[in-house]
Amino acid sequence: MRPLLLLAHGSRDPRHAATVEALADAIRELRPELPVTTAYLDHCAPRIAQVAPRLTDAIAVPLLLNRAFHAKHDIPAALRAAGSTIPVADVLGPSPLLLDALDRRLAETGLDVTDPAVRARTGIVLAAAGSSDPAANATTRAMAATWQRTRGWAAVTTAYASATTPTVTDALTTLRHAPTVHTTAVAPYLLAPGLLPDRIATAAATADHLAPTLGAAPELARLVLTRHTEAASATAPNARTA
Template sequence: MTVPLIAVAHGSRDPRAAATVRALLDAVRRARPGLPVRESYLDHAPPTPARVLSGLPEAVVLPLLLTAAYHSRVDIPRVLREVRGTRIRYGATLGPHPLLVRALERRLAEAGVAVGDPEETAATAVVLVAAGSSDRRANEVIARIARRWARERGWWAVAPAYASAAAPAPGAEVARLLAAGAPRVVVAPYLLAPGYFADRVRRETLAAGAAAVGGVLGAAPELAEVVLERYDHALATERLAVPA
């Protein structure tokens, strides 16, 4: 029997978020026919991970989170430790991963940014916006992604910003880059699904002068690839213990 993949998303009261998770997992199913894939949510939406895991002899639990922070290190493991009778392999978060940068570029291209044109990228600064975390390690991951992306693609600059819990704020970073002389500034949301943060980021960064704002990563094909890579790695490494 194929070991089921149980995806754990953060959860949101906004129905667009759950619809996006379902679309992503549908893409995973299309890419791997025969793999049992089930959704669950940490908060705000049913079903819970414990409910989905109930009765399963074995499962890979994969956090649909873009950085390793409190939810992946504490909240999900706490839930999993309460599950009885299921042999659980706990996978890594989706990010960081080079394919996620490709997904960011896909969303910018869809918003009209000439990602593949060296002259255009050299004249374009990017604000890379993550949700933000009280865990400084998670925020530093975003800063490292920004530095590497700027170096590899040749953007005028790539600057990290955070929708909550950390500075700088996205709108303030757009304004700073424009004041520093950036010919144009675009915004790349490092967010999985639409909702409050994504809406606010779009509204505030456009008001601050951003030329374009990419869509959330959502069901981009690159994310489905990452989900399956994390699933396969969890199976191969036999990571059975839930982190303390």
């Protein structure tokens, strides 16, 4: 069994690391026999350079929702600098499990996500960090479209806390002009609290519902294990020689 190395971005906000460690604990509860270690790109300890060299048989799973700059450049560069050649699993998104986690967080606000009639009159802003990578933003928009189509929401639109537009404020204004929308909700498409989630929360003050970040949702724990299993299968000796 190949150990799991969770790779998080890191933040000066202590809530970030606390959330990552809570997710690690949730994974350990699901798979007690699986060694789970966390490491961070920046701000938090331990850093990737401190951990990766001693986990030579591990599989790294990045706690990232899209394949943007951190996934394409920062994490590979940090592992190379650490002299590590361990395989890196795919990022978490897109996945139906993320939609389940978003539903869970909205339900925690008091929104009855199980009622089709409620869904049919609720418009949601899927609020992401935002990226300078157009492909990453397109992936977020695709997630929003899938969430609306498969779950029956009146509307799901995207907004961003940085790097691109529209803002959460602008997206909420657009939703309020949609004839089918009677209730508005903002769902942060972010893993842990911090500067950008706080910015989203401030902009969402006029929404009827504001969900918390995805955090250590059980769906996220299962998704991390899925990415770990996929990468382990892809790098198994039989897979490499097939």
